[in-house]
Amino acid sequence: MERSEDAAEAGMSNRWPEILVALFLFAIGVIVVSDSIRVGTGWEEGEGPRAGYFPFYIGSILLISSGWILIGALARIRKPQPQFATWEELRSVMQMLVPLSIYIVAVVFLGLYVSSFVLIAYFMKVHGKFGVIGTVLTSVGVPLAAFMLFERWFLVPLPKGPLELMLGL
Amino acid sequence: MTKFGKWAGRALVTAIATIGLTGVAQAWEPTKPVEFVVPAGTGGGADQMARFIQGIVAKNKLMAQPLVVVNKSGGAGAEGFLEVKGAKGDPHKIIITLSNLFTTPLATGVPFNWRDLTPGAMLALDQFVLWVNADAPYKTAKDYVEAVKSKPANTFKMAGTGSKQEDQIITAMIDKATGKKMTYVPFKGGGDVAVQLVGAHVDSTVNNPIEAEAHWRGGKLRPLCIMDSEKLPYNEKVTATQSWGDIPTCKSAGVPVEYLMLRGIFLAPGVTQDQVDFYVNLFKKVRETPDWAEFMKKGAFKQTFMTGKEFSDWLGKTEAMHYGLMKEAGFLAK
Amino acid sequence: MEELNNLMHGFSVALTLPNLGFMVLGITLGILIGVLPGLGGANGIAILLPLTFSMDQTSAIIMLSCIYWGALFGGAITSILFNIPGEPWSVATTFDGFPMAQxxxxxAALTAAFTSSFVGAFFAVLLITFLAPLVAKFALKFGAAEMFAVQMLTFCSFVGMSKEPPAKTLAVMALGFAMAAVGMDTVTGTLRMTFGYPELLKGFDFLIAVIGLFGIGEILLTMEEGLAFKGKSAKIQLNVVLQTWKELLRYWRTSLRSVLVGCWMGVTPGGATPASFMAYGLARRGAKDKDTFGKGNIEGVVAPETAAHAAGTSALLPMLTLGIPGSPTAAVLLGGLLIWGLQPGPLLFTEKPDFVWGLIASMYLGNIVGLIVVLTTVPWWAAILRIPFSVIGPVIIVICAIGAYTVHSSIFDVVMMLVFGVFGYLFKKLRYPLAPLVLALVLGDMAESSFRQSMLLSQGSLDIFWANPLVAGLMLLSFTMLLWPIVPALKHYLRGRG
Structure with a gap:
């Protein structure tokens, strides 16, 4: 989809995402190379490569390739860019990404069951416009089914929070 | 569990403990499934034993709550040890240990020590045997040692499990005894190691008996000597002509190497004596089953059982021994 | 034929009414395990193992092997429907299976996947029945150098001319290899790139990365269309199975090649996941319509599924005859056998013929029963896609979170899943290919260990990679595969000049 910036729908261009992702990869490359140097990158006589030998070259490839992408992106910085996504699309994505991130944080503190109930109920009620009965049945049913399946049947403990503790589960 | 969960859990445990103190002292029992942490991957010696115990407990209904095996093998077992170390006061988490209880913190510097956990019981000690391929010309340990001595260093290849752990420590001890260095090649699991020797890709291994037993019976491998102070007490024939008891000690064959590996159970730090007693009793019952006896015989284990102070003393001594051996071999974390 | 007699005896042991019941139960449980990401075959069998202790030996083994079959079948379901691989070896199935569902x-995709699984597994069982001793000997030839050559071959047969920018392909591949290096280095025991964080000790698990990159990434991508998204109008035709079968007959060549790749990778043991990638790569190379791969070509479902299941099944062979498990699932199954007092090894076939032939017979039966069970559920699975996204979206997220958590029982992995999810979305939008990253993550660790083990064995000499015909042949084949895409270009160039 090589739409140019001045296409019909307004949106974000590839300019900054491209640069940021390349910078991120470059940073990973720096970490990999520096840690490899710490553990030794040599080729020991009679023993072959040391612990950092392969990671060092892999990190270097990462540095070169992400650097290449970065230079390319910077060279094009003033030129028109292909569109990353329209604002409308990004807004939609955020409608998922924000609750998703909150959900993950909630799993850490409240446990998986309560968070899952809230997540499903939120989507069904706010976005799906489902009735109260359907919403409650699904949002309680899914965590409950997971509980029966994992904790009771397969004996796999899932993350729990204060509520489960209070109930003595 | 979450921080808050842990805090609440501790509060609950304290509350229950207080009630317990004021009321009639009742024996503690698990109130939910017990996590059985294995600080090694699936299929290895520790994992096999843990799953076997899980089977015995389930089959004989030794515990009202189920035992759930969880593998936490990251960082040579550090992942599992740190997990139990962090579960302070949680009586529903136990861990099976192998030598990496001592070797991993020494070799990697990951901060944990057996004193961070509550020692439960020693279940058995695992033996190490020096194996060669059945087609190799060495019939006795002496033949093999002579061959190693007569060739330049690094001619002979020894395969073992992991790096800077028991197998490599034993290899370093053998190196010292022969005065010639062998090349140590690490593989992921004991089963892999045995197969590398069957395929003649290496010259010898120091597999545990259970890892190589089938290949011995199948006529593919030959045991040369056992790394203990005395011969094994199992006299039932494994092959047509030999039993575990027929394998000479390495010491008698001129290789003064002795090494035994711990198979023991630890609890999380900060648990009560009641809770420790429950598990000690549980494992006593496990040891009484005929299945366990069969398992011990098959794997030629040394059936030492220790608890309490005796066990702690043994742990202290063994830790000091590992420190000495690993320092000498240059395996300590820098 | 002695084998046939033994097998018939095995059938007579296995084929009773209660045992058939256990088969169906085992298959159903297995599918459930396969569908839920994270709760893979190895975990699932370990968890269900105690259930079988109260049964008699034959029934227990039948049930266990049926759970194994069910898990193999089930892995494909979420890959095709939601782009979430239920098992590591279903990753390659998502490449074409998910576009087909879209x-x-x-x-059709589900039918193709199930049928291919059946075909792959069936041929592998035939191999176990008739050639077990011979094949076991072949497996022993694989030392460290040979293993490295196999990994090299997998890699070379998969990478080729991709349509994405080369710098980006290279970058993600390096990222995959770098992630594979995190944690403890097997050869020296040194901790790499953990920076003192205990969460990093175990490294980056392949499944966590895949659940995030593919599953969560896809959900974010889907969201671009907004929440008005009402589910796919998947037409449910009851004769879809028969129609797909007719189509599948055309791809017998791909099936056969994938069976060979799979059996070979299972026995050596290279593993089911590399096998699926290799078969996919070979199918794409062999096809006339290369460009339709990755856009819903049914051949792209047939190849990895056939290979993965041929490999998964033939992995049981080295386990039974050598006591080395060819896969983590086989490792747990091994533990189960030990509890039954059966010591896998070279003598198992002669010492416990009843057991072995009962097991092999139950493999045939389990596979057939499994195929029937899963095929009847095809319309039912396909119907899931009609559920509105505002319901199925959050439910998928919950399943992904459970999956990510259960792999290592680590909450850190759930957070990593989100991070991988965001990058999955960004990479997709910025045209970074995901497949090389995943492949590097699978192979990186193994390939590095094998290479360095070889170097220790040879005292640092590279000669070990052409020291015998087997390893030399594999290396030669790898380089041929690597350079293959250049040949047509070269030909074109020469013709242009001539």
Whole structure:
């Protein structure tokens, strides 16, 4: 989809995402190379490569390739860019990404069951416009089914929070 | 569990403990499934034993709550040890240990020590045997040692499990005894190691008996000597002509190497004596089953059982021994 | 034929009414395990193992092997429907299976996947029945150098000319290899790139990365269309199975090649996941319509599924005859056998013929029963896609979170899943290919260990990679594969000059 910036729908261009992702990869490359140097990158006589030998070259490839992408992106910085996504699309994505991130944080503190109930109920009620009965049945049913399946049947403990503790589960 | 969960859990445990103190002292029992942490991957010696115990407990209904095996093998077992170390006061988490209880913190510097956990019981000690391929010309340990001595260093290849752990420590001890260095090649699991020797890709291994037993019976491998102070007490024939008891000690064959590996159970730090007693009793019952006896015989284990102070003393001594051996071999974390 | 007699005896032991019941139960449980990501075959069998202790030996083994079959079948379901691989070896199935589902051909994709699984597994069982001793000997030839050559071959047969920018392909591949290096280095025991964080000790698990990159990434991508998204109008045709079968007959060549790749990778043991990638790569190379791969070509479902299941099944062979498990699932199954007092090894076939032939017979039966069970559920699975996204979206997220958590029982992995999810979305939008990253993550660790083990064995000499015909042949084949895409270009160039 090589739409140019001045296409019909307004949106974000590839300019900054491209640069940021390349910078991120470059940073990973720096970490990999520096840690490899710490553990030794040599080729020991009679023993072959040391612990950092392969990671060092892999990190270097990462540095070169992400650097290449970065230079390319910077060279094009003033030129028109292909569109990353329209604002409308990004807004939609955020409608998922924000609750998703909150959900993950909630799993850490409240446990998986309560968070899952809230997540499903939120989507069904706010976005799906489902009735109260359907919403409650699904949002309680899914965590409950997971509980029966994992904790009771397969004996796999899932993350729990204060509520489960209070109930003595 | 979450921080808050842990805090609440501790509060609950304290509350229950207080009630317990004021009321009639009742024996503690698990109130939910017990996590059985294995600080090694699936299929290895520790994992096999843990799953076997899980089977015995389930089959004989030794515990009202189920035992759930969880593998936490990251960082040579550090992942599992740190997990139990962090579960302070949680009586529903136990861990099976192998030598990496001592070797991993020494070799990697990951901060944990057996004193961070509550020692439960020693279940058995695992033996190490020096194996060669059945087609190799060495019939006795002496033949093999002579061959190693007569060739330049690094001619002979020894395969073992992991790096800077028991197998490599034993290899370093053998190196010292022969005065010639062998090349140590690490593989992921004991089963892999045995197969590398069957395929003649290496010259010898120091597999545990259970890892190589089938290949011995199948006529593919030959045991040369056992790394203990005395011969094994199992006299039932494994092959047509030999039993575990027929394998000479390495010491008698001129290789003064002795090494035994711990198979023991630890609890999380900060648990009560009641809770420790429950598990000690549980494992006593496990040891009484005929299945366990069969398992011990098959794997030629040394059936030492220790608890309490005796066990702690043994742990202290063994830790000091590992420190000495690993320092000498240059395996300590820098 | 002695084998046939033994097998018939095995059938007579296995084929009783209660045992058939256990088969169906085992298959159903297995599918459930396979569908839920994270709760893979190895975990699942370990968890269900105690259930079998109260049964008699034959029934227990039948049930266990049926759970194994069910898990093999089930892995494909979420890959095709939601782009979430239920098992590591279903990753390659997502490449074409998911686009097919998007085009409303979920039923066909599922049928193709199940049927291919059946074919792959069936041939592998035939191999176990008739050639076990011979094949076991072949497996022994694989030392460290040979293993490295196999990994090299997998890699070379998969990478080729990709349509994405080369710098980006290279970058993600390096990222995959770098992630594979995190944690403890097997050869020296040194901790790499953990920076003192205990969460990093175990490294980056392949499944966590895949659940995030593919599953969560896809959900974010889907969201671009907004929450008005009402689910795919997958037409449910009851005769979809028969129609797909007719189509599948055309791809017998791909099936056969994938069976060979799979059996070979299972026995050596290279593993089911590399096998699926290799078969996919070879199918794409062999096809006339290369460009349709990755856009819903049914051949792209047939190849990895056939290979993965041929490999998964033939992995049981080295386990039974050598006591080395060819896969983590086989490792747990090994533990189960030990509890039954059966010591896998070279003598198992002669010492416990009843057991072995009962097991092999139950493999045939389990596979057939499994195929029937899963095929009847095809329309039912396809119907899931009609559920509105505002319901199925959050439910998928919950399943992904459970999956990510259960792999290592680590909450850190759930957070990593989100991070991988965001990058999955960004990479997709910025045209970074995901497949090389995943492949590097699978192979990186193994390939590095094998290479360095070889170097220790040879005292640092590279000669070990052409020291015998087997390893030399594999290396030669790898380089041929690597350079293959250049040949047509070269030909074109020469013709242009001539």
């Amino acid at each position: 085009q409303g051909r979920a039923g």
